[in-house]
Amino acid sequence: GGPGELGGPGELGGPGELGGPGELGGRIDAARGALAEVIERIRRRVGYERFLALPDLDDIGAAVRPGVPLAYLVPTGGGCLVLLAYRRPDGEPAAEDLWVPELSTAAIDRLVIGGPTAERSFLWQQITGDPGFAAVLAGVLGEVGPRLAAPLAARLRELDATGVVLVPGGRLASLPLHAAPYGRDGETACLLDDFDVHYAPSAWVHADALSRAARLSAAPATLTGIADPTGDLRYARAELEDVAALFTGRGAPAPRTHYGERATKDALTGGLPATYVHLACHGRYTVTDPLESHLLLAGDVPLTLRELLDGRGFEGARLVVASACQTAVSELLFLPDEAVGLPAGFLRAGAAAVIGTLWPVDDVSTALLMTRFYQGHLDERLPVDRALRRAQRWLATVTAGELAEHFAAQASPPVDSGAGRRLPAELAAAGAIRFGFDDPDHRPFAEPYHWAPFVLMGA
Structure with missing residues (x-):
């Protein structure tokens, strides 16, 4: 409906026009009723049957496969709350929480949208493809990994998980959390080294x-x-x-x-x-x-x-x-x-x-x-x-040596190989030259x- 149906600013009026408590309460009840009617209309649409309904543990459990917990990552003013849902060995759903006090909403904002200028922020460089983004990315992930990925990975290993579904909230959704490095057994690792990683907007989805x-x-x-x-x-x-x-x-x-x-x-x-x-x-x-x-x-x-x-x-x-x-x-x-x-x-x-x-x-x-x-x-x-x-x-x-061999084979495929050249000869030759002049042991895409x-x- 239009603004008048839900009570526009003019309908409620100023402080002196609100009427007594009974009249104001009636207007509030009417507004709630109108809102409930709108929600019910939305729920009649295919795919929106549970619109704004609160999920319970069974709802969340439907999104959890054995060995693949679901982790809600919820930034708050005091830190990041990790709500972990998983299945016990008997198949029953279970839930617990982890608390990451060092990663508050303010800390995340500093990492994602902070910086000396807007043009130097992670988010700006991420969207624009700024040449300096690779270095900024490494710095941000270097802070997130030990604080968030490390405790999450430790608990996932205790649960014998093979994968994880991440549901990041707020500006955590802009980060490749699967690549945030942390220490493990004297080496540097990330979630992708230890687990298959999915992302999801919600448990229902x-x-x-x-x-x-x-x-x-x-x-x-x-x-x-x-x-x-x-x-x-x-x-x-x-x-x-x-x-x-x-x-x-x-x-x-x-x-x-x-x-x-x-x-x-x-x-x-x-x-x-x-x-x-x-x-x-x-x-x-x-x-x-x-x-x-x-x-x-x-x-x-x-x-x-x-x-x-x-x-x-x-x-x-x-x-x-x-x-x-x-x-x-x-x-x-x-x-x-x-x-x-x-x-x-x-x-x-x-x-x-x-x-x-x-x-x-x-x-x-x-x-x-x-x-x-x-x-x-x-x-x-x-x-x-x-x-x-x-x-x-x-x-x-x-390695560069392996890539040089790959592109050289594309540039001159064996006549009897039965494989046609799908990469144009000039691009294959350019690739062979590009990686052929590099140190053969160099890993050009390691970052x-x-x-x-x-x-x-x-x-």
């Missing part, structure tokens, strides 16, 4: 994602993909061609892939439903209007978060891979306790899981990681979380800046 993933577990692996719709992503086409080759010959329909000016919104939606959707294109997070954050398709046509939240176009997708910049950034300025971003949009649109990125990414390292991820998931039959984790750890440890932006949201 994750429980729904688990249910969808289970329903789709036996579905044929079909692929719809777009690549380089704007014509300026040199490695995106080869990335999708490598991915499509892994889907070929598996007894399912041939991959539906579109490149360059043919990678339109109609081509994408016309290729749905598909169990896998791969989007190798530009992404953009819009600070001033997060619902306009988008993936850019051919003809400079955006696929916005607003559109995703309004539809169910990705129903049936086991996984959406948004292989683009800033596709996992969530709203951090105006809704500090909510997770509103493209991953939540794809989950709302029907997908069971989404892989996105927390900042602008390099197209070479992205193409390498994506190929490795799909090889692990499809050829080795690893779960999505384990395949992504292994691909990230591989990217962090691969978290290269492998940490990729996050899995959903099941």
Whole structure:
């Protein structure tokens, strides 16, 4: 209804016009009734049946698999509260809390939005892709790791956990918590070294994602993909061609892939439903209007978060891979306790899981990681979380010598190998030269800046 139905400023009037306690109480009751009616109308919409309902332990337990606890990370004025939900050996749900006093809301704000100027803050550099971001990222993670990741990892090991689902609140959602370093047995480690890591907007959303993933577990692996719709992503086409080759010959329909000016919104939606959707294109997070954050398709046509939240176009997708910049950034300025971003949009649109990125990414390292991820998931039959984790750890440890050999093989594939060249000869040669002149034992993508932006949201 309009403002008058819920009581606008003019209706209640000033202090002298409020009337007696009985009249004011009646107005408050009427406003509560109107609010309850609005909530009930929202709950009649598909997917909003539990809107604003308080979850109980059974609700949260539905999102918790054996060996994979769910960790709510709740910043407060006095510190960070970690609410850990898990299953006991007998299968019953249980919950406990950890307290991290050093990581208050003010401390997190200092790390994320602090700095001598706004342009030097973590958040600003994350969104703009500032060249100095890698150093700022390392500094922030160096503070978060010992304070938050270390005690959480210690408790997860005590529970014999193999994975964890993180539900970060506030501005913690901007950080790759899976990459925050801490000391373990005299070495430096991070959550990704010890556990498969998921992210989730809430327990309810994750429980729904688990249910969808289970329903789709036996579905044929079909692929719809777009690549380089704007014509300026040199490695995106080869990335999708490598991915499509892994889907070929598996007894399912041939991959539906579109490149360059043919990678339109109609081509994408016309290729749905598909169990896998791969989007190798530009992404953009819009600070001033997060619902306009988008993936850019051919003809400079955006696929916005607003559109995703309004539809169910990705129903049936086991996984959406948004292989683009800033596709996992969530709203951090105006809704500090909510997770509103493209991953939540794809989950709302029907997908069971989404892989996105927390900042602008390099197209070479992205193409390498994506190929490795799909090889692990499809050829080795690893779960999505384990395949992504292994691909990230591989990217962090691969040497320049190994990469030089990879690109040299792409530049001159053996005639009798049966494998076509998917990377253009000039790009393959450039890669071979780039890494061939490096120290062969150097790990060019070892810094978290290269492998940490990729996050899995959903099941």
